[in-house]
Amino acid sequence: MTWLDLPADHPFGLHNLPYGVFSTGGPDGERRVGVRVGDHVLDLAACAERAGMESAVVWRGGSLDAFLAEGRPAWTAARAWLQDHLSDDAARDCVEPNLVPVGEVTMHLPFTVADYVDFYASEHHATNVGRIFRPDSEPLTPNWKHLPIGYHGRAGTVVVSGTDVVRPTGQRRPPTQEAPVFGPSVRLDIEAELGFVVGGPATGLGRRVDLDDADDHLFGVVLLNDWSARDLQAWEYVPLGPFLGKSFATTVGPWVVTTDALRAARVPLPGQDPEPLPYLRGRDGADGGPGTAYGLDVHVEVEWNGTAVSRPEYRDMYWSPVQMLTHLTVNGATIRPGDLFGSGTISGADPGTRGSFLELSWSGQEPLTLDDGSQRSFLEDGDTVTLRATAPGPDGSVVGFGECTGTVRPAV
Amino acid sequence: MTWLDLPADHPFGLHNLPYGVFSTGGPDGERRVGVRVGDHVLDLAACAERAGMESAVVWRGGSLDAFLAEGRPAWTAARAWLQDHLSDDAARDCVEPNLVPVGEVTMHLPFTVADYVDFYASEHHATNVGRIFRPDSEPLTPNWKHLPIGYHGRAGTVVVSGTDVVRPTGQRRPPTQEAPVFGPSVRLDIEAELGFVVGGPATGLGRRVDLDDADDHLFGVVLLNDWSARDLQAWEYVPLGPFLGKSFATTVGPWVVTTDALRAARVPLPGQDPEPLPYLRGRDGADGGPGTAYGLDVHVEVEWNGTAVSRPEYRDMYWSPVQMLTHLTVNGATIRPGDLFGSGTISGADPGTRGSFLELSWSGQEPLTLDDGSQRSFLEDGDTVTLRATAPGPDGSVVGFGECTGTVRPAV
16 A cells, blocks of 8 residues: 555554644654654655645644645645655655654644634433433423534633643532532543534635535544533533633644545434424435535544543434534634534443543442442542544544543642 | 823823724735824834834734733833833934824724633623523522623634624524524624733643732723624523624724723722632722722713613622633633633613613613614614723823724625
8 A cells, every 4th residue: 555564454544644733852842743644743844845845834833723724625635645645655755754753752732723612412412411410401402403502612721632631620519508619620520522623714704604515614623522620510600601610621632633534434414303494404415325414433432540431422423513613603703724613522322422421420420430440430630531533434444533631630 | 291282181191002903004004003192093113113122023013912922011111111202202203203193094903812701790781681581580690699600702703893793693583483493683782891801921721810910911901892692692592601692793992901001990899799709809908999809990881873872880890800810710721812801791770871782672672762763672784883981090081992883784
């Protein structure tokens, strides 16, 4: 397949080629845009300059920002150029000297997050949370099946995998009290999600993105952990939604897997009833194919201190990423390159596929037992959570997302 | 007072000196940082360069971003330097050639908005909205007097005064129906607010800002109109808060009035009962002075198609801007220069001081009559809303904020 020594089943083969930002010589080294190839990272600007590409400048600057802004034609051209060069013996001279072993790099936040939105697209997650947070009401609110519910989060606290997460402090109200108490969160949780990275030129104010065009604005997908302090969230979130219970940290994986690499992972949605309003409908899939409003067959794994505690399946999600993007702009809101939106927690009907500890421990009533024998409902200081994911690629290949990991540090 | 021909009661005298970004020759002209002096705008970089200041470079770049990042010592030094130069006859040569009549400039968004948060700090507004949106519950939620409730908004749709606002389209549910309908908002509203502009170096993840230090992170204040589609908002906001009902546009005034210029406008808060948790308490004011958790005596006027329909008083607000900033970081969330937070609608006990049309028309039950005899509850296409504000300055002077205006265009 390629002169690179890559086994056909490698999750970072030429069918994948996710983008990231790395440095060598530690975290303070110069930041460079790279693409993951097998167990190496290719320094893209250096390779493209050596190849005499004028457009190499788009990969200078230490982030994906300029490349994101270019849009679909440039992304497609770059992918084709990379696949050519990585399989053409004649291009060895510009590739080989610019490959860095992945063990020698430090990864950084791959792009400047413009606006960050988090959706709530799993029916099973929304139902579980409704049962736990609002036991006296219908678990799904009346709007839930008519629109992908979302809210804005804090872009400035999106951090890259490997960043320590300091336990947040704030107000919570113990169940038996009228007044809140102050202190470190005692119900620190995760949410296993995918994050969608928006690119292409900024849209104009008042212009909406049609669902059938939404894909042109989606550059790629990252693993995302929406750390959540459930006690802070429960006290603060009525009536204006989650705020400090979420804003302390959101971790994204270092590798942006392109939507091009995920073509073979498209699947039909599990089914939407009632049928959504026309602006949220895409073209039907021919011959049972996924259609414009597609789902994604991504398998996620949640590991807690080395124990795999859940295996969420992204194909169970009710709303499609293109429906989320379309909804986000239906009111005329602009999108900009670098916008990021999370899917919301990925949870399925099976308890072993729930994407938050709130659900896995049923609000602490059913603690989990880890491989070392310890019991957990929520995170303790020193705990490490790692998300991993794969998706089917073309011809039986596997697309890897890498890891999205973080360790909890004590409150300060 | 100065060799400039400025009457002592001018709202843009040397006691004010708000910052903005302007161009000449239309909106596409080069963007320059300016300070408002009387009926002129001083080109700051040009003036400082002419004066031989090395630090003039901070005002190059077409935005306030670099100046915001410098922090309180630089802001104080710049203010003193400006007040000196504008009152010193010897500095006429570097000032006079760089003064542009305010009628010849186009104003721009003065800084890159990093994260945008909107609070809900008026007890009267929150009570009124609670009565209208949730008539069967207590109007104030149990958390309201314990913490300044807030949520993240869309930074990418913050626009400068004068930008047209396109009526948003989306889902709303008519009162008698089960299912939503789709179309342009029929309850388009405003929220008259102040916006607080954060500056100084970014804080580190996990570090919180103490209330008594919060002022060092507050660069200045702008007028802010949080345009709101009440029908979209009512349908979507449970359980995760306002989203598309707000995210289509937020207008800010062109002039950032510095917190230094508002020292004389500090007043005690109207009173907080119950006493907030210790992290939200500041030092008491000596001799009945405002204390660290101060209010601001800013008089706002809301004009609808030329008719003054409301005069909100900022001194009625329950929560202090420094309490809002402190709360925002208590969970360890970072702040960055360019962060912007709105106060929430400014409404007082008197109906003539309500800061939204939802409240002024009591959800459409009591329409307003404008000076031209027309009646209004919510905005019609072509309507123009203008916010203005003043505050007391030192020695009987007045601090002006300029105008924050926008005209509604039909949905597209």
